[in-house]
Amino acid sequence: MAELAGPAADAAAERARVLSDAARAGDRRSLARLLTAVENHTVVAEHALRHLYPLAGGAHLVGITGPPGAGKSTLVAALIAELRKAGRTVAVVAVDPSSPITGGALLGDRVRMQSYAADDGVFIRSMASRGHAGGLAATSTSAAAVFDAAGFDIVLLETVGTGQSEVEVAAAADTTVVLEAPEMGDEVQAIKAGLLEVADLVVVNKGDRPGAQRTAAQLRAMLVPSATRVGVGPGGPDRPLPKSPEVLVTTASTGEGVPELLVALDRHRASLRGGSTPAARRARAAAQVRAVLVERLWERLRSPGVASATDAAIDAVAAHEIDPYAAADRLLAALRTEEPR
Amino acid sequence: MTDRPLKVLIAKPGLDGHDRGAKVLARGLRDEGFEVVYTGLRQTPEMIVTAALQEDVDVVGLSILSGAHMTLVPRVCAQLRERGLDDVLVTVGGIIPDEDVPALQAVGVAAVFGPGTTIREVADFIRANATPRD
Numbered sequence: 001m002a003e004l005a006g007p008a009a010d011a012a013a014e015r016a017r018v019l020s021d022a023a024r025a026g027d028r029r030s031l032a033r034l035l036t037a038v039e040n041h042t043v044v045a046e047h048a049l050r051h052l053y054p055l056a057g058g059a060h061l062v063g064i065t066g067p068p069g070a071g072k073s074t075l076v077a078a079l080i081a082e083l084r085k086a087g088r089t090v091a092v093v094a095v096d097p098s099s100p101i102t103g104g105a106l107l108g109d110r111v112r113m114q115s116y117a118a119d120d121g122v123f124i125r126s127m128a129s130r131g132h133a134g135g136l137a138a139t140s141t142s143a144a145a146v147f148d149a150a151g152f153d154i155v156l157l158e159t160v161g162t163g164q165s166e167v168e169v170a171a172a173a174d175t176t177v178v179l180e181a182p183e184m185g186d187e188v189q190a191i192k193a194g195l196l197e198v199a200d201l202v203v204v205n206k207g208d209r210p211g212a213q214r215t216a217a218q219l220r221a222m223l224v225p226s227a228t229r230v231g232v233g234p235g236g237p238d239r240p241l242p243k244s245p246e247v248l249v250t251t252a253s254t255g256e257g258v259p260e261l262l263v264a265l266d267r268h269r270a271s272l273r274g275g276s277t278p279a280a281r282r283a284r285a286a287a288q289v290r291a292v293l294v295e296r297l298w299e300r301l302r303s304p305g306v307a308s309a310t311d312a313a314i315d316a317v318a319a320h321e322i323d324p325y326a327a328a329d330r331l332l333a334a335l336r337t338e339e340p341r
Numbered sequence: 342m343t344d345r346p347l348k349v350l351i352a353k354p355g356l357d358g359h360d361r362g363a364k365v366l367a368r369g370l371r372d373e374g375f376e377v378v379y380t381g382l383r384q385t386p387e388m389i390v391t392a393a394l395q396e397d398v399d400v401v402g403l404s405i406l407s408g409a410h411m412t413l414v415p416r417v418c419a420q421l422r423e424r425g426l427d428d429v430l431v432t433v434g435g436i437i438p439d440e441d442v443p444a445l446q447a448v449g450v451a452a453v454f455g456p457g458t459t460i461r462e463v464a465d466f467i468r469a470n471a472t473p474r475d
Contacts (some may be wrong), residue, residue: 028394028425029426030392040345099372102373104346104374104375106377107376107396108381110381111379111380114384117387117391117392122397126396128346128376340442
């Protein structure tokens with residue numbers, strides 16, 4: 001993001017204020033525009049977030065991840081139906097991958113979520129992952145903050161759990177749901193590090209398939225707390241301990257098990273309200289700050305005064321003249337001597 | 342930002358179940374570097390316009406093979422305008438008789454792509470005519 005000074009920035013600040021106020025007053029077009037600004041990391045988005053972030057914090061942020069084809073979009077659709085029955089408003093951020101080659105993306109999650117065109121209590125937004133290293137989590141949590149400030153009761157963040165950054169997105173939520181399909185692997189899969197470790201709730205979907213209950217039983221057996229959970233985790237007091245998630249079975253296509261899932265989500269949220277895991281919230285804040293910091297730093301390295309030094313350092317690493325650590329130190333030194341703006 | 346991909350909604354209004362063309366186009370435009378929102382079959386004009394609004398797309402592409410284009414397309418265009426989406430580029434693809442094209446253009450369609458159109462032609466048209474957002 002660009003920095004905030006000068007007349008252009010004043011215009012951006014004014015536009016951010018107008019869009020934010022309209023979005024909070026219920027104007028869906030302004031809300032959509034704000035989300036685009038957030039996705040594009042514009043100055044308008046930065047001003048808007050400055051305004052909206054303190055107003056957010058009321059919504060329940062739920063991450064939903066899992067392997068392709070597990071039924072995430074169908075489950076989100078079923079959850080929307082359940083939430084609307086309860087009179088709660090719901091926003092969805094559905095992330096699909098961008099092509100690393102063309103930058104294009106096919107965003108297909110709406111196909112399973114179409115019954116809500118006339119319902120102002122539902123807002124669905126698709127987003128391409130755009131290959132951000134860590135930045136995707138920042139973008140989607142910023143989008144969630146916009147929805148939150150606009151007054152939505154619950155924000156569902158749906159991502160494909162195939163890459164580290166997508167797992168981070170789901171893990172940045174208050175409650176992280178990891179979806180599995182029956183017979184996706186044996187018990188050893190469940191104790192590998194990764195997706196299941198970030199889960200607050202594990203859902204075995206396609207519960208009408210043979211093996212669903214057995215898969216759930218295996219997961220329950222493997223996900224019991226291990227001895228290392230006692231006391232403070234290896235990373236110190238700020239580091240969240242490995243979780244021991246509840247395992248549920250749903251059939252999203254029929255809605256079977258979805259009311260129970262909603263109850264479990266609410267229960268998990270209530271447990272957070274007690275302040276039992278401030279560490280998770282702090283870890284999320286740290287990840288957000290870190291992502292913005294990396295982005296800011298990289299932008300300063302691409303600015304006119306330093307860009308040539310940056311290119312030279314990168315070329316030197318490519319040519320094996322210096323190592324990446326030395327290059328990074330050299331560039332940090334270059335930034336230090338540069339005039340602060 | 343200048344380097345952000347254009348966002349295109351590909352939708353099939355009405356009742357025909359022939360989505361091969363829409364899917365081929367959606368995938369082809371992805372490969373051309375667009376962010377393509379695909380909404381699937383049997384969309385009402387209201388569903389299409391809601392999706393266009395929530396997704397803040399630059400382009401709406403309608404695929405119709407049922408012959409109902411003279412009913413459905415004007416409704417989509419009118420609702421887009423009603424909800425303030427008058428800067429969205431609307432294109433239509435499918436089986437559209439030549440004599441219907443002027444009427445569709447009159448209600449706000451920027452281009453009609455018939456059988457034999459290449460993905461590249463569609464992509465080039467969009468890049469040349471979509472209004473970039475701030």
